Amino acid sequence: MIEELEALEPFRDEVRRWCAEHVPPNWRTEQAGADHHQFAAFHRWWGTRLREAGYFAPHWPAEWGGGFSLLQQVVLGQEFARADAPRNGLYQVALYNAGPSIIHAGTDEQKARFLPGILDGTVWCQGFSEPNAGSDLAGLQTRAVRDGDHYIVTGQKVWTSLAMEAEYCILLVRTDPTAPKRKGISYLLMDMKSPGVETRPIRQATGQAEFCEMFLDEVAIPVENRLGAENDGWNVTQATLSSERGAVLVELAERLLRNGTLALAEATKGWTNDEGQVASQDPAVQEILGARYAESMALRQLLNTMVTNVIRRGGVGPEASVVKLFYSELLQRIMKDAAGIAGPSAQNAQPALMSAGWESGAWLYDYINAFGWTIGGGTSEIMRNIIGERVLGLPRDPEPKGA
């Protein structure tokens, strides 16, 4: 890491001490098999610990309880990964989407109304995707019709993580069906207790039901809950998707190195290959481990470059377009390799460990769960389009006829 980090050694020591005192040592065993209610309860408890320490919203401005520098956030992420702290999963949307969007585009009144709640642990969910608007998010059809000082909203959302736990929802709706699709979208803040909101869990390929479908039937949302101008919702979403992610990805990459690559190496010491040889002594296995380790180091260095560019040059380079994609596909490769080396014994079903994110140690389960990254948040194919078009300047795909 860069020299600037050396000045943060006292802060690192402080975080490391805090982790040693507060990370529950046995959370992996205790949370194994937890359903989403137990998961949420555990995460509310962990969120409270983070708030007490001031580590809950480090990337927010100081006036809203944050004010940590990017490098301090990097240190926090590194230390949470090192301590194998539980993830801050329940509050992802609140802290990384809703909050930054409100800070960026909200009125003073909206900030005063919503931000303190987020900092107190209000859970938010995200109502963006629809059954017919996945990769083509801007094609969303949920309609909002102005009726006095309310929007009346009708439609269907999908892949709404933890909607059953959420108190608020950031919602994209179509307010002008005649405008070009990106120009007719508004961004609303919806109370999940509003009449007409119904959520149904979706069971994923992993067997868990972390996501929901959300049905909106003439839900009345006050106009004062609109973020940004009417029909300017697309721009509101675009403005907040970049810089806060840097430090989060550092944490994810460190966790993947420790709980993915290095944990797999350790696990191979307990497995045998078809010849009865300990798997870790099999040169073919060693070769796979080395390949994944080299990629893990490349990912770490990509993030290092990105952070360094932000700090020293005030902006990111092409590396920033690569990190999410590289992370997603490396995660998938590591888990696939693990399941391959483990053989049929990887089929042995373990109780799910939602709090572990994508590295539960149940390799085949983690492999399947990795689609959450190669599909969610922009599929790997969409990410490649973005690299091609925005970084390399290639022409956009032609609009299909009738779009």
Add this chain to the structure above:
Amino acid sequence: MQLSDEERDELRDSARKFLDNEVGSQRVRSLLDDPEGLDRKAWATVAGLGWAAILIPEEYGGMGASWAEMSVILHEVGRRVAPLPLLSSAVLGVEALVGGSSEALRAAWLPDVAGGERILTVAAMGRTGSVVPSELGAVLTSSGGLRLTGSARFVPDAHIADGIVVAARDASGAVTYVLVEPSAAGVTIEVEATVDQTRRLAWVHFDDVAIGDEALLVEPGAGDALHDRVTAAGAVAVCADAVGAAEQMLFTSSKYAVDRHQFGRPIGSFQAVKHHCANMLIAVEASRAAVAFAVDGLDDPSVSVGEAASVAKSFAGPACAEACQLAVQVHGGIGFTWEHDAHLYLKRTKLDESLFGSTGWHRRRLGRQILVG
């Protein structure tokens, strides 16, 4: 002396400008079949700019700079697939002398190497390209004084070198580094016809060559650490070269995908082509990162040079060659012609990928390392 970010940017810009102007495709192509295969004119200029002297300490007339600077130059040279003896002399030769324990050899050679007046190289690979000591083909015996026998293969620029540092194994498998002059009795050099014509590799045969004490870079049998260092430097150098080559092909291919039309639209608007280009960018950026990790490792005495080299070779070696493969594919028929430069880059990166240990060996070595913990 380590440069600031801005100074390093300036070094990159000036190197790029010089190579673009003076060592363009025509110049490179004019030397493909040249027996020497070296751009003497460009070499004189860049040696004057200090490119041969980057890693040489100031007391020997060098710049005393670090790998961060060396890698910038190697990257730019790879970008133009330039025929310059940087790997052989500025990297391998200098690392061997600087890392060895012979003050006399340093004083005798480094000032001339710094100025480009003399060229060094190192015979550090076995017959298969392996850097594992037991596979080295040069053998040092000590019956009636030290004698060198056997052969070293894949020795870069041996045919133009003024001095050849040889990694030799003894009966016990320990490594010794010795310097021989190409004119010494019993030394024969045979340039190998290689598919990559932008560089020259040679067999160097040793027929009972007498080695005096003054030719030893280390005490006999005490060269294992130096061998690790020199071969790691070679591995990182070819990876830096490959990243430069792949970056240039990414640029060329993206431009072609915009300019070339089929079915009434630019081929870059087709996702199959667009995604090839995106995959090239991913390969280039991640390889750049892997090499940056390795370069930091070479500059940081607390890091294992073996790990640094193996991270670069495990990832950047194959990824950059793959990117150049995609470049030929994106260019279609024109990319398969001799006239187009894409094949020069693919061949360059395939050679880079194969030198200083195979991808598989580097990965296995890394794997064993993380298993030990």
